[in-house]
Amino acid sequence: MPMVNLREISDEQLVMRAKRGDTDAFGELVARYEHRIFNLAYRMMGDPEDGADMAQEAFLRAFKALRGFRGDASFSTWLYRVASNVCLDELRRRGRRGEVSLDAPLTTEQGQLRREVPDTAAGPAEVVERREAEALVHRALGLLPDDHRLVVLLRDIEGLSYGELAEALGCPVGTVKSRLNRARAKLRELLLSAEPEASRVVKGNERGGAR
Amino acid sequence: MKCRDIREMFSPYLDDELSQEERARVEEHVRACDKCAEELRALGSVVDMVRGMPPAPVPQGFRSRVMRAVEKEARAPIRKVLRGYRGLAAIAAALLLVVGAYLTVAGLPFPAAQGIPESAHVGSGEVAVGDAGEAMYSKVAAPEEELAEPADMQMAGLGVEDVLDLYERKVIRNAFLRLEVEDFDESYRRIITIVKGVGGYVQQSTFRTDEPGPEGQGGYKSGRLVLRVPSEFFESAVEEIGSLGELRDREITGQDVTMEYYDLEARKRNAERQEQRLLEILAQAKTVNEILQVERELARVRGEIEVYEGRLRYLNNVTTLSTITVELSEAREEEEPASPGLWDRMTVAFRDSIRAMLDLAGRALVFLAAAAPVLLILAALWLAYRRFRGRAGA
Numbered sequence: 001m002p003m004v005n006l007r008e009i010s011d012e013q014l015v016m017r018a019k020r021g022d023t024d025a026f027g028e029l030v031a032r033y034e035h036r037i038f039n040l041a042y043r044m045m046g047d048p049e050d051g052a053d054m055a056q057e058a059f060l061r062a063f064k065a066l067r068g069f070r071g072d073a074s075f076s077t078w079l080y081r082v083a084s085n086v087c088l089d090e091l092r093r094r095g096r097r098g099e100v101s102l103d104a105p106l107t108t109e110q111g112q113l114r115r116e117v118p119d120t121a122a123g124p125a126e127v128v129e130r131r132e133a134e135a136l137v138h139r140a141l142g143l144l145p146d147d148h149r150l151v152v153l154l155r156d157i158e159g160l161s162y163g164e165l166a167e168a169l170g171c172p173v174g175t176v177k178s179r180l181n182r183a184r185a186k187l188r189e190l191l192l193s194a195e196p197e198a199s200r201v202v203k204g205n206e207r208g209g210a211r
Numbered sequence: 212m213k214c215r216d217i218r219e220m221f222s223p224y225l226d227d228e229l230s231q232e233e234r235a236r237v238e239e240h241v242r243a244c245d246k247c248a249e250e251l252r253a254l255g256s257v258v259d260m261v262r263g264m265p266p267a268p269v270p271q272g273f274r275s276r277v278m279r280a281v282e283k284e285a286r287a288p289i290r291k292v293l294r295g296y297r298g299l300a301a302i303a304a305a306l307l308l309v310v311g312a313y314l315t316v317a318g319l320p321f322p323a324a325q326g327i328p329e330s331a332h333v334g335s336g337e338v339a340v341g342d343a344g345e346a347m348y349s350k351v352a353a354p355e356e357e358l359a360e361p362a363d364m365q366m367a368g369l370g371v372e373d374v375l376d377l378y379e380r381k382v383i384r385n386a387f388l389r390l391e392v393e394d395f396d397e398s399y400r401r402i403i404t405i406v407k408g409v410g411g412y413v414q415q416s417t418f419r420t421d422e423p424g425p426e427g428q429g430g431y432k433s434g435r436l437v438l439r440v441p442s443e444f445f446e447s448a449v450e451e452i453g454s455l456g457e458l459r460d461r462e463i464t465g466q467d468v469t470m471e472y473y474d475l476e477a478r479k480r481n482a483e484r485q486e487q488r489l490l491e492i493l494a495q496a497k498t499v500n501e502i503l504q505v506e507r508e509l510a511r512v513r514g515e516i517e518v519y520e521g522r523l524r525y526l527n528n529v530t531t532l533s534t535i536t537v538e539l540s541e542a543r544e545e546e547e548p549a550s551p552g553l554w555d556r557m558t559v560a561f562r563d564s565i566r567a568m569l570d571l572a573g574r575a576l577v578f579l580a581a582a583a584p585v586l587l588i589l590a591a592l593w594l595a596y597r598r599f600r601g602r603a604g605a
C-alpha cells in the first residue's frame with residue numbers, strides 16, 4: 001500500500017492536499033520555503049525579528065488564501081507575492097517612507113552610512129571586509145523606497161526571472177525592468193559614492209561587470 | 212542622449228534578459244564609450260555585492276510557531292461561519308418568535324414542513340461558465356439565460372438536471388469519516404478489503420502509536436487513510452466503512468463540475484481548431500517575420516490546449532474516483548472506572564444545582580424588574596422620611 005512521503009511529492013500536489021485541510025502537507029511547504037521567505041522578509045523589514053513576524057504572517061495568510069490559488073503561477077511565485085504584500089502592508093501601516101529622491105543629495109543618509117562603517121584595524125582583513133560589505137549593502141537597501149528594495153531582493157537574493165517578478169509584483173515586465181534599473185542606479189549611487197573604504201570594498205568584489 | 216537609452220538596458224543586460232540584438236547593441240556601445248563602460252562595471256559590482264550577501268539563518272522554532280498558528284486557523288473556519296451568521300440567526304429567531312406567537316394566538320396550526328432535501332451538497336457554487344461555453348449551450352434546447360446561473364436555477368427548480376442529463380454527470384465527491392474502533396489493525400485490514408473489493412486503492416495512509424503510560428495502559432493507535440474508490444461504489448463503501456466502529460463524524464460533500472467539464476472541452480476544441488488554422492497559415496507563410504509571428508501564436512495556442520488537457524485530466528480523475536478520508540482511532544478504556552455510578556450521579560447532581568442556581572438568579576432578575584417601580588417609590592419615600600426626621604431632630 002502506498003505510504004506517501006511528503007518530501008518526495010511536488011509543490012502542486014502538496015498544495016492540493018493542503019487545500020483539503022491536510023496541515024502536514026502545508027508544513028512540508030513551509031519547510032521548503034521558510035528559508036527564502038524569511039530572508040526576503042528580513043531584508044525587507046531590516047530586522048530579523050520583524051522579518052520572522054512577517055514571514056509567519058505570510059505563511060498564515062497563504063494558508064488562508066490557498067483556496068484562491070488556482071495554479072496559474074507556480075506556488076513559489078504566488079507565495080513571494082503574498083509575502084511581498086504582507087511586508088509592504090506592514091511598512092505602509094508604520095508609515096515608514098524610505099522615499100529617497102534621486103535629485104536630492106542624500107546628505108543625512110549618506111552621513112549615516114559613512115559613520116557606521118566600522119574601523120578595519122583588527123581581524124582578518126577579508127572577513128571584516130565581507131562583513132563590512134554586508135552591513136553596508138544591508139543599510140543601503142534600507143534607504144531605498146520599499147517597492148524598489150522589494151524588486152532588488154526578489155531579483156538578486158531570491159533569483160526570480162523577469163517573468164516571475166512580473167507575476168510576483170503584479171505588474172507588467174516593462175515596469176519590472178525600469179523599476180529594477182532605477183533601484184540599482186540608486187544603490188550604485190549610495191554604495192559607490194560613500195567613504196573611500198566602501199569603494200575599496202566594491203573594488204575588491206569587482207568582476208568586470210557583465211557575465 | 213544615446214547613452215541614456217543604452218543605460219536603460221544595463222539591468223536586463225546584467226540579468227541576461229535581453230534579446231541577442233539588444234545585447235549586441237549594448238556591447239558595441241560600451242566598447243566605444245568609456246563612461247558607459249565604467250557605469251556598467253559599477254552597476255555590475257553593485258549587483259555582485261547584493262548577491263554576495265550571506266543568507267541569514269531562519270530563527271529557531273520558527274516553523275513550529277508558524278504551524279501552531281496554521282493549525283489554529285485550520286480549526287477556525289467553522290467558528291467563523293457561525294459568527295458570521297450570528298446576526299442573521301438572531302433576526303431569524305425573532306421572526307420565528309413573532310410568527311409563532313401570532314399563529315398560537317390566532318389558533319392556526321403550523322404549516323407542515325416542506326420537503327426540504329436532506330442534502331443540498333450537490334450544488335454548483337464553483338461551476339465556471341466562460342465565454343467559450345457558448346458552443347456548448349447551442350447544443351442544448353434550453354434558453355441561454357437559464358443556464359447562466361445554475362445555482363439559482365436549482366433553487367428555483369427550473370430543472371437544470373434535465374438539461375444536464377444530456378451529458379454524463381461529472382461530480383466530485385468526498386467523504387470524511389471519523390471512526391472509533393476496538394482494534395486498529397483489524398479495522399485497517401477490513402477497510403483495505405472493502406476498498407480492494409470495489410476496485411479502489413489506498414492513496415495515502417499514516418498512523419501513529421501513543422506512548423504507553425507508566426502502568427502500561429495506553430499505546431493506542433490512530434491513523435488517517437485516504438482512499439480512492441470508483442464513484443459508482445462511493446455510497447456503499449462509505450456505508451460499509453462507517454459500520455466498522457463507532458461513527459464520531461461524517462461529512463459528505465459533492466461538487467458538480469459537469470458544466471465546467473464540458474465548457475473546458477468546448478474551449479479545447481476551439482483551441483485545436485485554431486491550431487489547425489495556424490498550421491495552414493504557417494505552411495503558406497513567406498517572410499521570416501511572418502513565420503516567427505505565426506510560430507509565436509502557435510506556441511501560445513499549444514500552451515492553452517495543454518492547460519485545458521491538464522484540467523480535464525484532473526477532473527476526469529477526481530470524478531471517476533471518489534475520495535474517502537478515514538480517521539481511525541482506538542477506543543480508549545475509561546481512565547477512572549473506580550465508581551462510574553457514583554461519578555455520574557455526582558456530575559448530574561452538580562449540573563442540577565448549577566441549573567437551579569441559574570434558574571433562581573433568573574427568577575430574582577424577573578422579580579427585580581417587576582418590583583422596580585414599587586422599589587423606586589419606596590426608596591424615594593424612605594429618603595424623604597430621613598430628611599424630614601433629620602430636620603426635625605435639629
Ligand SMILES: [Zn+2]
Nearest residue numbers: 214244246247
Ligand atoms: Zn555612452
